[in-house]
Amino acid sequence: xxxxxxxxxxxxxxxxxxxxxxxxxxxxxxxxxxxxxxxxxxxxxxxxxxxxxxxxxxxxxxxxxxxxxxxxxxxxxxxxxxxxxxxxxxxxxxxxxxxxxxxxxxxxxxxxxxxxxxxxxxxxxxxxxxxxxxxxxxxxxxxxxxxxxxxxxxxxxxxxxxxxxxxxxxxxxxxxxxxxxxxxxxxxxxxxxxxxxxxxxxxxxxxxxxxxxxxxxxxxxxxxxxxxxxxxxxxxxxxxxxxxxxxxxxxxxxxxxxxxxxxxxxxxxxxxxxxxxxxxxxxxxxxxxxxxxxxxxxxxxxxxxxxxxxxxxxxxxxx
Numbered sequence: 001x002x003x004x005x006x007x008x009x010x011x012x013x014x015x016x017x018x019x020x021x022x023x024x025x026x027x028x029x030x031x032x033x034x035x036x037x038x039x040x041x042x043x044x045x046x047x048x049x050x051x052x053x054x055x056x057x058x059x060x061x062x063x064x065x066x067x068x069x070x071x072x073x074x075x076x077x078x079x080x081x082x083x084x085x086x087x088x089x090x091x092x093x094x095x096x097x098x099x100x101x102x103x104x105x106x107x108x109x110x111x112x113x114x115x116x117x118x119x120x121x122x123x124x125x126x127x128x129x130x131x132x133x134x135x136x137x138x139x140x141x142x143x144x145x146x147x148x149x150x151x152x153x154x155x156x157x158x159x160x161x162x163x164x165x166x167x168x169x170x171x172x173x174x175x176x177x178x179x180x181x182x183x184x185x186x187x188x189x190x191x192x193x194x195x196x197x198x199x200x201x202x203x204x205x206x207x208x209x210x211x212x213x214x215x216x217x218x219x220x221x222x223x224x225x226x227x228x229x230x231x232x233x234x235x236x237x238x239x240x241x242x243x244x245x246x247x248x249x250x251x252x253x254x255x256x257x258x259x260x261x262x263x264x265x266x267x268x269x270x271x272x273x274x275x276x277x278x279x280x281x282x283x284x285x286x287x288x289x290x291x292x293x294x295x296x297x298x299x300x301x302x303x304x305x306x307x308x309x310x311x312x313x314x315x316x317x318x319x
Contacts, residue, residue: 072121078131080165081158087133087166088117090124098296099170101163102132103182103189105269106151108140109133115271116183126289128296129174133166135159135189151185156213163193167200179292180223181205184266187236191216191225198222203295205288208265210236218247224254226291228284230263230277258287 073090088109091097100123107114109132120130135154141147163180170178180201182190187209194204195216204223208230225248229241241257248255260267260280267277268284 072124073117073130078133078165078169080133081161085133085135085162085165086137087131087169088120089129089131090117090120091129092124092127094127097127097129097174098176098178098292099129099131099174100179100181100292100296101166101170101190101193102130103163103180103186103193104132104135105184105186105266106141106147108136108147108150110138111140111147112142113269113271114140115269116186118270122285128179128292129170131166131170133162135162151211152213154213159189160193160196163189164197164200167193167197171200176296177202179203179205179296181207181288182209183207183268184209185211188214188216191221194223194225195220202297203292205291207268207284208233208236210240218251218253221248221251221253224291224295225256226287227255227257228268228287229257229259230265230267230280231259231261232263233265235265256291258284260284 073088075086076089077084077086102116102120102123104116105114109116116132120132123130136150139150141150167178167180177200180190180194181204182188184207187206188211189209190204191206191209192211192214194201195218198220201223203226204221205226205228207228209227227241227244229236231238238259241259245255245257260277260283263277263280264275266272266275268281270276270281
C-alpha cells in the first residue's frame, strides 16, 4: 500500500518558494517511505523567516534548510577575561529580542559533527538572538579520542571567563538577562555558568550534560533548570540524573527533568545518525522553546511580532 501523502501546509504569499520546496520534499519522502507520520514536517516560524523542512534524515533536513539560508549568522569576537573569544552570532529580526548562549559539545564549534551553529540559527528563527562561543578558540575534533583530549585540556577558568563574556555580550546587546543551553560537555558548562552568573542568566537548559572536570555550585543557581536526558546514555545515566534531581530538590531549586525512553547520549544531534532520535529531539525542542518562553518572559506570538515584543518590554519596564 502506498504511503499517504502528508497534509500540505498553507503558506502565505511571501513564502511561495516554500510551497514549492514542500512539494518536492513531500514527493521524495512518499517515494522513499521516509515520512515520519507522527511528525512529517517540522515548521519553524521565526521572526526572520518561515521554514518548512521534512523531518527525515539529518542530511536532508540540513541541506533543505540551506537552500534558503546558506548563512544566517557571523563569527564575531567578544570581550572575555581581558582578551577576546570568538563566537557565532545569529541575530533575530527584532532588536529587542531576548538572547540565548549556546554551548558546544566536546567536538568543538566548527567540527563536522557539531550542529551547534544550526541550533543557534533555529533559535534565531524562533525569535531569540543566539551566541555560540568557541571555547576551543579555533580548534575542533573529528574523532572521539581527539575530542576527549580537547575537552580534558580545556582550562575551566578560561572557559568560565569566556562564558561570562558571552553572557555579558548578549545582556548588553539585548538589555535583558539571557538564557543558556548546552549539549554534552556544553550542558554541564551551561549549568556551571548559570550557577556562576546568577544575575545574568534567567533560564538554563542542560542536554545530557556531563563533564568530570567541573562541579557546579548548585547553591548559587537562580535560573530554573530544564534537563533533557536519554535513557540509554551510559555516561550521563539515570543514577546521575537522580542524584542531581535530589540535590536540586534539597536546595529548593526550580527544575524539571525528562528522560527519553530508548534515547542515547547525543540524541539531539542530527549530524550523528547513530544516536539521533527524531521523536525525542522534536519533543525536547518544544520543551526548550516553552522553557525559554516562560522564563525569559515572552510568548511565541510576541517573539514573532516586533510590535508585540516591544509592547511587552515597555509594559515590563513600567512595572
